[in-house]
Amino acid sequence: MASANRAVDGIIRKSGLRLKAIDEGELARALLEGAMNITSRDEGYVYVDRAFNVKGVGPVVLGYAKTRVYAHDRLYALPSMRQVEVRSIEVLDEEQDSVGPGVRVGFAVRGAEAEELKGSYALVTEPSRVVQRLSVRTVIYPWSDVPQSGGVSLLIIDS
Numbered sequence: 001m002a003s004a005n006r007a008v009d010g011i012i013r014k015s016g017l018r019l020k021a022i023d024e025g026e027l028a029r030a031l032l033e034g035a036m037n038i039t040s041r042d043e044g045y046v047y048v049d050r051a052f053n054v055k056g057v058g059p060v061v062l063g064y065a066k067t068r069v070y071a072h073d074r075l076y077a078l079p080s081m082r083q084v085e086v087r088s089i090e091v092l093d094e095e096q097d098s099v100g101p102g103v104r105v106g107f108a109v110r111g112a113e114a115e116e117l118k119g120s121y122a123l124v125t126e127p128s129r130v131v132q133r134l135s136v137r138t139v140i141y142p143w144s145d146v147p148q149s150g151g152v153s154l155l156i157i158d159s
Contacts, residue, residue: 040102042067045124046075051117058087059114061107067125069105070098075123077112084111084123 043066050062061084069075073086089096090106099105109117 040066040100042101044126045122046105046107048077048117048120048122051114051120053114054108057108059084059109059112059117061109061117061120061123063105063123065099065103065105066101068098068100069107071096073125074111075125076127077117077120078122078124080112080116080120081127082112082116082120084109084117 045067046061046063046065046069048061048063052060054060069086069089071086071089074083075086076083087108087110089099090108091099091103107123
């Protein structure tokens, strides 16, 4: 291993670049320290990708937390606006008291059946940010491709 490090040091010196050879322990420590400093932004919702029933547990929702969630928090399923309580939280098959943004989660919930949650795409803490109907004035540019039937996607920026 020592001769390999000397060979690497020689290549670095010859390259003229300001580089440093580090051992595996130093690399692992640097990567872990960097990973500990990475944080996800709190976006105020949990993205839902699956909902199903688990025998003996009840309704379970899988997705990605984009906000901090604690066990026993009450959340609203979108688009149904059905309120559910987070009975328990699992991350990688381990029960947790809470999770932060950026974590793949499984929630056991109460307050709705799995069938009711299958059409859900998000869980939010505050339903006030959601509207059922929205009146807007739009401009359709000549180069726009607007479908004759169906919907149009809008980007709404909350100011």
